[in-house]
Amino acid sequence: MIGSFTFENLPCRVVFGSGTLAAAKAEVERLGGTRALVLTTPQQEAQGKSLGAALGALYAGIFPGATMHTPVEVTERALAAMKACEADCVVALGGGSTTGLGKALALRTGVNQLCIPTTYAGSEMTPIVGQTENGLKTTVRDAAILPETVIYDVDLTLTLPASMAATSGINAIAHAVEALYARDTNPVTSLMAEEGIRALARALPAIAAKSDDREARTEALYGAWLCGVCLGTVGMALHHKLCHTLGGTFDLPHAETHTIVLPHALAYNAPAVPDAMTRISRAIGAADAARGLFDLARQLGAKLALRDIGMPESGIDRAADLAVTNAYWNPRPLDRNAIRDLIARAWAGEPPGAVKAAA
Secondary structure, rough: OOOOOOOOOOOOOOEOOOOHHHHHHHHHHOOOOOOEEEEEHHHHHHHHHHHHHHHHHHEEEEEOOOOOOOEEHHHHHHHHHHHOOOOOOEEEEOOOOOOOHHHHHHHHOOEEEEEOOOOOOOHHOOOOEEEOOOOOOEEEOOOOOOOOOEEEHHHHHOOOOHHHHHHHHHHHHHHHHHHOOOOOOHHHHHHHHHHHHHHHHHHHHHHHHOOOOOHHHHHHHHHHHHHHHHHOOOOOOOOHHHHHHHHHHHHHHHHHHHHHHHHHHHHHHHHHHHHHHHHHHHHOOOHHHHHHHHHHHOOOOOOOHHHHHOOOOOHHHHHHHHHOOOOOOOOOOOOHHHHHHHHHHHHHHOOOOOOOOOO
């Protein structure tokens, strides 16, 4: 039975396909931009300069300093670069780090954004930005943060290493997983969530087997788009709170953190969300959703322990304390000791288990 719900359709233009990067100049013009600042990480600076050449007279300059977790001090430097080249729009080329920087600039200045993802992060489809200051990561949701246009070009993902595709893809799956049991979930988002999980769960093993499998790369990017729409449309819960806490506090790599934490967060919430568990199990072809996602990560060769990506064991208790401070809404009540045990299992790389909360 379909009950009452609210669905908000976000106003973002999407250009999807192969070779679509060639549309960047026309899309900047469509947005009314005359001086575009290209944003990249240091590793993608050469790609950014090539894009700048393709933009021709619209190219105002490049800021190749994007980094993960969108540190406020980096945003300040990018703002100075914008002012220096008199940019009236930004073009973010890269993964979640670059997308986040573009969003932070748009939030502060109101400029239009063209986003060109090269990973499966999905954040390009959301009006949300996470920013880090003094070791704490906080999120802001505002209509001004949503990119006006996103170009998905499958060709740009063909060189994404299979190992990075794995963690980036499971990061995207996490968005859809939590959308299935969000406080404001709805039938439309749930359809997209299950389809996004299915597409990625099928594509990622194919990419691991043959990195340049164009069909699999296309399906993965399609799945990431759907999962990103879910992230932008409904709220998130415990999993995203944990990842924001761990990433911002211990400077852990974003996608790898999501990959490790997701099965454990899902195991915690499983008793409260049986319908979501059924959908996830169906989408990934596993009897148990949490264990199935853990096994998928292991099959793809991803790291399974937080200790292996830089988290100290001494940080487990601090992470548990932060996870229940200013907590996100969650379908199952938060129990600090149970969450501490969840983080400890994730730190050690153990399979997800039933998480008991205090009575």
